[in-house]
Amino acid sequence: MLGQFAVDPIWISRPSLIAERLWSLTLEGELWRNTQRTLVEASLGLALAFTVGVPIGIAMARYKYANAVAEPFIMSLYSLPRVALAPLFIIWFGIDLFSKVMMAFSTVLFIFMLNVHEGLKTMDRDLIDLFRTMRASRAYMTRKVLLPWIVPWIIASLRIGVGLSLVGAVVGELLGASAGLGWYIEKSAGRLDTTGVFVGLVMLTVLATIGNILVARLEARFSGWRP
């Protein structure tokens, strides 16, 4: 039984078959189309989460009282498995690109919000005080102290966000889509096409790896001051 499980290509396919399929899909343009779709969904979601999450995180740190009221709600939304939102998002935003972008966005948003908030809570008060003694304007302090301070926290969020935005996009695709790697995996699995499933997984791994390399580059560029 186990032996059969290990050999039968139905269950795990074979590297040679996967390579062949990758090649033929590349030639058809099918592979690129699906990969590109997932890439666009995940990166738009990630970018949107960054754009919305960072200011909210800053606001959470600045308006402490408002945050004290809002935080329980934020935390329960954060704890809600975002996967469960996918059907709703498909009803609201359709089966095309936008619903997957929103899935990726909602999965990553809280990471930025909570990380930036946490980063600002650990901010060096003396630095702020020193700038206050020199009567620095709020804009100057934001530019010179606050934003550089949260850069490492933003990079940490991106590091987690790369994987999570792919999760969001792919979960959306699994539930209803007409393109994307999640859709391709789902379609292949429906036909018991294990090779197709693995091709999808390989491409997701490639996307995640490229994302991680880019984040590592950013980190090397911007976090050098951390001794």
Next chain:
Amino acid sequence: MTKPVNPQKLDGHASSGHDVPKISLRNLSVTYPSGDGTPVKVVQDVSLDVSPGQFVSIVGPSGCGKSTLLRVLSGLLEPASGTALVDGNPVTHAKDRVGFMFQRDTLLPWASAEENILVGAELARIPPQYIAERVKSLIGFLRLAGFEKNLPHQLSGGMRQRVALGRLLAYEPEIFLMDEPFGALDSQTKSAMGRELLRIWTEHRRSVLFVTHDIEEAVTLSDRVVVLSARPGRVKLDVNVDFERPRDPKVLRKDIRFIEMVDRIWSALDLQPI
């Protein structure tokens, strides 16, 4: 040679009586909230005037509220009672620039030595065309040449303090609040920095409030040394240091009046057993 001179003569315009003091603390008390909620008094009923151009040192046991006094003067902290005035105005409405050098080095960790000094010049509203030149001259002056592109963690402790001093000087304050600025330096560098500070002070005649643990340093540099008692800090002793300037530390150290004064300050400090 160090001869005692008339303090009137030493201060020139400073102590001529009718002048508004540059810094004036009146019956100042400061409390902090403690762990169990009850307020702890850390400074009690301190009154202290600093004349324009006067160099005053504050010494006192650790935790007696020296840093706290400077924080009140820079407007960072509200006193529980009493007033803190700069040029007769409440500190929060002071027209003069008040420069503060913190006890801890507070450089921007992601910014180079040069960029850290630049901050002071920018906040002093120095016209942009002069800023680069100003920063460059400070780098040279503070013997930081060759290290201007280094980040703070790539500098030695003494260099970091010099960068912080550079930022303070770039800000061109009318009042210098310095909280153990040379505390982390070896004694040679410390006395060199002291000499530099005196040189700047002689040139510009700013009011300086200088916190230190080093009594000899205090006596060497200042016109006046104020001793605070253990917490809650009160003024325990206020001595005029009327040795003639310029002072040569090597000569001064052997002067019997210097030794006596250091001794007097030592005995005024009630050192707590640890």
